[in-house]
Amino acid sequence: MYSLLFVGTLCANFVSTICFIIWGTNKKNKTSKVALFSAVLSLVLLSCALIARAFLCGFPPMSSLYESLVLFTWAIVFIFLVLEYRYKFRIIGVFVMPLAFLILFYAALLDNTVKPLIPALQSWWLVIHVLSCFFGYACFACAFCLGIMFLLQERQVKTKHTGKIFERFPSLGVMDKINYDMVKIGFVFLTLGIITGSIWAQHAWGNWWSWDPKETWSLITWLVYAAYLHARFNSGWQGRKMAILSIAGFMVVLFTYLGVSFLLPGLHSYL
Amino acid sequence: MKINIIGINHRTAPIEIREKLAFPKGKLSEGLLYLKKNPRIKESVILSTCNRVEIYTLAEEDNAVPESIADFLTNFHKLGGESFKEFIYRLEDFEAVRHLFRVSSSLDAQVLGENQILAQVRQAYLAAKEAGTVSKIFSYLFDEAIKVGKFVRTETQIGYGAVSIGSAAVELARKIFENLQRKKVLIIGAGKIGELSAKHLWDRGAQMILVANRTLAKAKELAQRFEASVIAFEKWHEALGDVDIVISSVNAPHLLVTKEQAEKIILQRKHRPMFFIDLGMPRNIDPEINSIDNIYVYNLDDLKKITDKNLNERLKEAEKAEQIIEGCLMEVGRQIKRLAFGV
Numbered sequence: 001m002y003s004l005l006f007v008g009t010l011c012a013n014f015v016s017t018i019c020f021i022i023w024g025t026n027k028k029n030k031t032s033k034v035a036l037f038s039a040v041l042s043l044v045l046l047s048c049a050l051i052a053r054a055f056l057c058g059f060p061p062m063s064s065l066y067e068s069l070v071l072f073t074w075a076i077v078f079i080f081l082v083l084e085y086r087y088k089f090r091i092i093g094v095f096v097m098p099l100a101f102l103i104l105f106y107a108a109l110l111d112n113t114v115k116p117l118i119p120a121l122q123s124w125w126l127v128i129h130v131l132s133c134f135f136g137y138a139c140f141a142c143a144f145c146l147g148i149m150f151l152l153q154e155r156q157v158k159t160k161h162t163g164k165i166f167e168r169f170p171s172l173g174v175m176d177k178i179n180y181d182m183v184k185i186g187f188v189f190l191t192l193g194i195i196t197g198s199i200w201a202q203h204a205w206g207n208w209w210s211w212d213p214k215e216t217w218s219l220i221t222w223l224v225y226a227a228y229l230h231a232r233f234n235s236g237w238q239g240r241k242m243a244i245l246s247i248a249g250f251m252v253v254l255f256t257y258l259g260v261s262f263l264l265p266g267l268h269s270y271l
Numbered sequence: 272m273k274i275n276i277i278g279i280n281h282r283t284a285p286i287e288i289r290e291k292l293a294f295p296k297g298k299l300s301e302g303l304l305y306l307k308k309n310p311r312i313k314e315s316v317i318l319s320t321c322n323r324v325e326i327y328t329l330a331e332e333d334n335a336v337p338e339s340i341a342d343f344l345t346n347f348h349k350l351g352g353e354s355f356k357e358f359i360y361r362l363e364d365f366e367a368v369r370h371l372f373r374v375s376s377s378l379d380a381q382v383l384g385e386n387q388i389l390a391q392v393r394q395a396y397l398a399a400k401e402a403g404t405v406s407k408i409f410s411y412l413f414d415e416a417i418k419v420g421k422f423v424r425t426e427t428q429i430g431y432g433a434v435s436i437g438s439a440a441v442e443l444a445r446k447i448f449e450n451l452q453r454k455k456v457l458i459i460g461a462g463k464i465g466e467l468s469a470k471h472l473w474d475r476g477a478q479m480i481l482v483a484n485r486t487l488a489k490a491k492e493l494a495q496r497f498e499a500s501v502i503a504f505e506k507w508h509e510a511l512g513d514v515d516i517v518i519s520s521v522n523a524p525h526l527l528v529t530k531e532q533a534e535k536i537i538l539q540r541k542h543r544p545m546f547f548i549d550l551g552m553p554r555n556i557d558p559e560i561n562s563i564d565n566i567y568v569y570n571l572d573d574l575k576k577i578t579d580k581n582l583n584e585r586l587k588e589a590e591k592a593e594q595i596i597e598g599c600l601m602e603v604g605r606q607i608k609r610l611a612f613g614v
Contacts, residue, residue: 153446157443157446157447157567158561158562158567160569160573160576160577162443162577162580166446167431167432169446171445171446171447171448171449171450172446172447172448172544173447173448173449173450173544174449176449177449235541235542236541236542236543237542238542238543238544238565239542239544239564239565240564240565241564
């Protein structure tokens with residue numbers, strides 16, 4: 001049942017990705033509708049898959065790299081659909097859906113056997129911790145896509161070669177604003193994630209903070225986005241520099257999430 | 272039965288002539304009623320816009336009919352003995368139908384792909400319907416023309432991209448700012464193109480706040496049009512930090528804004544984006560300013576390049592549109608014969 005739902009999600013995600021890329025070049029409204037529909041479908045299927053797996057493990061599935069990647073995909077598609085609903089910002093799908101598909105595809109290559117957590121670690125703090133972190137990461141992923149789109153559009157306007165991108169992408173002001181919104185929301189989630197993680201650590205390991213590499217890098221990520229918000233609040237920076245910072249920020253997120261797990265073993269070594 | 276078009280347009284007649292022969296709203300029904308009185312004319316529509324005056328008729332096959340309509344076109348306005356024959360073209364049957372379709376698809380327009388003509392064709396048709404001068408054949412024909420016009424507009428990109436300097440400037444502004452509502456605009460110098468650009472921005476909700484011009488009277492005239500305020504020409508520099516869009520068209524030998532000044536201004540306004548539209552010849556704004564983050568500078572040549580490119584794109588789309596029209600002409604011709612002869 002679970003694998004069936006997972007494969008369904010992967011297919012829907014793939015269709016959505018392909019349709020978004022096609023729509024990026026052919027601008028047919030119908031294509032974008034199919035793309036959006038498959039994105040919604042993939043979110044529904046993935047939600048069902050996660051619930052099915054939760055029953056299988058007896059606990060929300062968040063105990064292996066594989067499960068975390070699936071959760072990450074879920075959060076990205078969810079945030080994307082919120083953006084589409086809230087701002088009618090469909091074109092970002094051309095960047096976000098391929099990213100979501102790549103992550104899910106990577107997950108599909110990994111070992112997906114169910115390894116239940118030892119009961120000592122099963123705590124609602126863990127659930128809140130993981131969910132907050134991945135919502136935060138998903139917001140940063142969208143900010144990353146917006147940053148790339150901003151730079152592409154800015155290049156068009158600056159070099160005065162107003163081509164397809166110029167026509168299709170929204171205004172620099174809009175992308176800058178949503179980039180800001182995404183970082184703000186992501187920052188709140190990340191902060192919450194770090195705090196709840198710390199509480200859970202106290203429960204599980206008897207230590208609030210142990211300078212485990214994952215913890216250190218989370219703090220670095222947090223500082224990068226804090227710097228972003230500070231530059232905006234205090235110096236009024238906007239535009240290009242912020243776009244670059246949101247791209248750099250996501251690189252740090254990826255390192256914290258994946259790099260640390262592979263390169264710097266510690267307590268979080270599974271994810 | 273024959274479909275005839277007698278008309279003049281922007282290619283055959285200068286604006287002074289077109290103005291004289293046009294049918295403004297009040298005169299239109301009068302003209303249609305006059306045509307209705309002619310027993311040899313079965314159906315008629317008058318299409319009168321600023322680029323064309325065309326009389327579409329369905330009449331008996333008789334050479335005297337087009338002659339009499341041409342006379343009607345010149346005599347109706349009681350312009351004395353002036354002859355306008357040299358400006359008038361005449362099309363019939365298949366050619367006439369093709370022409371109508373090209374008109375409604377905006378292929379025959381002065382600005383290729385402009386979007387008002389379809390509504391104008393519809394209005395002309397509705398006015399004729401009201402006057403009782405259309406019956407089944409013209410109903411069918413004009414319905415088709417409107418359908419084809421719509422189809423061309425949605426299936427090709429004939430109306431895409433700005434093709435005038437003013438609209439190109441607005442299109443850029445819309446890609447720079449989150450929105451144009453309440454954006455502050457400073458107009459330095461009162462040039463024709465600057466005024467048009469300002470009008471486009473104004474239509475999109477931008478706030479005209481400041482006009483600076485060497486001659487005060489001209490500045491006041493502009494200011495009135497956009498509910499703006501006038502500032503002394505010597506003082507416009509002071510306002511620079513507070514405005515989002517600057518339109519300059521001043522004839523000055525030196526640069527009005529240098530890179531150094533711009534760098535200061537952008538810090539002063541905390542990096543809020545700025546858009547300079549430099550319409551001056553020689554240029555008023557240092558083009559180097561464009562390299563500063565969050566400031567965008569376009570001069571007349573840059574804007575012209577955009578409009579040229581867009582016009583080229585429209586020409587390509589026009590070929591597709593011609594094919595669409597050719598594709599449906601046969602069927603329309605057959606249907607008209609069926610309606611006319613009941614076959």
